[in-house]
Amino acid sequence: MEVGNTWTFSEEQKENCYTDGFGYKKCISQKELQKFFASVSAGEDKPFDFLGALYEGIVAGSTAGVVAEAALYPLDTIKTRLQAAHDGGKIMFKGLYSGLAGNLAGAFPASAVFFGVYEPVKQKLLKTLPENLSAFAHLTAGAIGGAISSLVRVPTEVVKQRMQTGQFASAPNAVHVIVAKEGFKGLYAGYGSFLLRDLPFDAIQFCLYEQLLMGYKLVARRDLKDHEIAIIGAFAGAITGALTNPLDVVKTRLMVQGPANQYKGIFDCARTITKEEGVHALLKGIGPRVLWVGVGGAIFFGVLEKTKQILAQRCPGPPMQSVSFKQD
Template sequence: MTKSNEKIDAPKSHVFVSGAVAGLFSRFVISPLDVIKIRLQLQAHGNPSTLPPPPTSGPTYRGILGTARQIVVQEGIRGLWKGNIPAELLYISYGPVQFIALKECTLLMQHGAPWIKEDVRNLIAGSIAGATATMVTYPLDLLRTRFAAQGNERVYPSIMYSLRHIWKHEGVKGFYRGVGAGVVQVTPLTGIFFCTYEFLRTLSISSLNLPEQTSNFLSAGFASTFSKTVVFPFDLVRKRLQVQGPTRQQYVHRNIPLYVGILGTIKDIVKMEGVRGLYKGLTVSLIKAAPLSAVTMWTLEYSLAVCNWIDPPERREVA
């Protein structure tokens, strides 16, 4: 039985636990890079080296190391982990929902449409799984962005306060600002990632004779880098839309423009910041993407192996 089939045949409890462990561990490791990426994405003015921002716009970040240094100096080392609690909750829930949805979609197509080619099946199942997980966990993603965008003057002192404040002043729709961009981003992203990952993993094992764990690590890293580059502008649009609302000018960047809709946001960014404005934070996103996805998939494989060791298939068949 291949590793891919083991994931499909694994009980839901194994998939749920393994997905949660993988998401929790990887989220903590890359949290500083995530905060840096969000700060760069929300920096709405032009090239900071040639176009100085208005005096009330907040800090000007230049590069990954410069941004990290400025955050630590102005906000302390804990500033690099702002938004980590909702982010942990996001990844704990996102991973299990994603992998369970992937399993169910794959099984449904295997039995209901067996004529569909495996690569196409992986693409469809991965896309549906990503869209489902995004919709279910989106409020946590929004909270992660808003907490990471806070400077020393906090908009939300706690998660409970943020929930009450958003509910009172923005309603249910406030928790889903930018969800359309999120779905547009993650649907092809997840599909391309899983399809590329499974293809490269199988190829590297059969043709290059790489050890299985090495193959999983390298395949996940390359697949993530490739897929994230394709859809990155929608990630930036999602971040800009997530901080809209009554608190828009209270974050560390106080000059965030007013945006309406996905296409309107793209149009405004290109007009004010150029096409390059759609790719702010891409470098740190790519640096983050490879270790994040590789660690996630690597941890997932090991967690599933541990679950199967504790509760082997033979015992389940007897039961």
């Protein structure tokens, strides 16, 4: 309430007061704060729509996945070649788009499956769990989405990395030769290391992104602009990419070794790399990986949220409850 130039606030409002950019003091009550968290996490009073979440996840996720993969494929190729090379090995910078078409053909269904699982699971968990466990909901949804989509992503990754390292000239030829020499299981080479890398990667990246998004919305008290979403996505991607780089090196070595079976498994691979090349070898390709995942995060999450906006405009559902700020 304002009397002349004097402002008075209730005790619960004093706990959540701040000064805006023009020097005016504004407050949000605890009740309104709780409503805000509910609106940005799950949508207050909005019934869970499984088919809607599934459709949104598949369309928005596959679109974002294909755009990000296509835009940053050369960086991914350089990262793979750096990780695959043993000490003294030369890095080729030709054919940086080798395997792009086959990878995009696999990236579309892989992204569709991931988000077709992630979005419904996330929204269901946010509806079911207490608001203070939203981070757990995001972690769980990311891990489950990653586990199920790995059935599509791993063969795509194996073929892509074999082509990036110059072993094959085309995706169909790669699939034919791998299956002929190594059996169908050859398409799932490094599956364990892939899960070891991607389950924590997916869980951490999406949890970090969603939590930063919620926190920034709380501070800004408005819908975020495209560049703000991109920055949050880049930050979440870069941090997660750096943390999981050693696991990525092991995964790459296992996937590109072919029928020679130089490594017996995940732990043997990590032990052999550190013994023969030093611990620093587990950081190979970290620069291109952080750049690739960081910029990829900006593109991916930017396209993802924009696609969601377009879908919401074309197929509007019940409006989400938005927080209102009142002065007593």
